[in-house]
Amino acid sequence: MAIGWRESFLAGTARAFQEYGMAGGLLTFGVGMVLLAIALYIEYWVLPKTRVGKKFFLHHAVEGT
Secondary structure, eight states, X not given: OHHHHHHHHHHHHHHHHHHXXXXXXXXXXXXXXXXXXXXXXXXXXXXGGSHHHHHHSXXXXXXXX
């Protein structure tokens, strides 16, 4: 899934550069980076502290043979 996100982000940014020039491409890239930062913040700092999020994350080491 991460590969698909990365490819679509790059394709969208490249398309913005083609359609809107340097300013539009840089704006698209900047907005994408801000959205990525927000998504990572929610995923790694907010979600693990919620009741539902605690079920998704591993809190103990798994021991096996």
